[in-house]
Amino acid sequence: MRMSAGVEWAVHCCVVLSQAEHPVPSSRLASLHGVSKTYLAKHLQALARAGIARPTEGRDGGYVLMRPPEQISVLDVVQAIDGPEPAFRCTEIRQQGELAAPPEQCRKICGVAKVMADAERAWRTSLSATSIADLAGSFDTSGMRRVLRS
Structure with a gap:
């Protein structure tokens, strides 16, 4: 089984978005993970088409999750990026x-x-049983939240 690198990037971005109090710009998400801004933008658009994340407009625009992280499975993200x-x-x-x-x-x-x-x-079955909230709970997100506030 081989998944695209975009799956890893998208799952990590969803974990970050689950910890954010405000929309996170795609450029910030790319910077946080040290990945290509243009390549990541393509995957963020796929998450938006799948109803997982949505872009917001304006000066403070960025991406936010469309559902609580408990309601987004890892399988949802995999399918959004690599297809069903x-x-x-x-x-x-x-x-x-x-x-x-x-x-x-x-x-x-x-x-x-x-x-x-x-x-x-x-x-x-395994991927659908694991939510973005479950993953966030497995990380030390205190540093992530601190970086997102700055």
């Missing part, structure tokens, strides 16, 4: 090539597809 498609897509390779099995022998799910689907289900 499963990591593994069965192409029924067992019906192709020199070792092709006839369709009547392929009525049951392939063992490879089954183990991959089971792993996908476990992965999604």
Whole structure:
């Protein structure tokens, strides 16, 4: 399983936003994490399209979470950035090539597809059971809140 770097960036940004009392500009989020401002902006827009964060306008504009952090799962963020498609897509390779099995022998799910689907289900279950608030609780956020106030 490989996720894009944008997933890590977006999850960290959501944790920061969960601790912020005011909107946080995208340039500030990029600076806090030492990442590309333009690349991060693309991911913040994906979070906005998914209804996780929203941009605010004006002199004090920036991003805020649209829901309480307890109601945003890590899976929500992963899907906003990398999409909802499963990591593994069965192409029924067992019906192709020199070792092709006839369709009547392929009525049951392939063992490879089954183990991959089971792993996908476990992965999604774990990510959906962990909220942004849970993650924030695992960090020492006192320094984060102090930096956000300045």
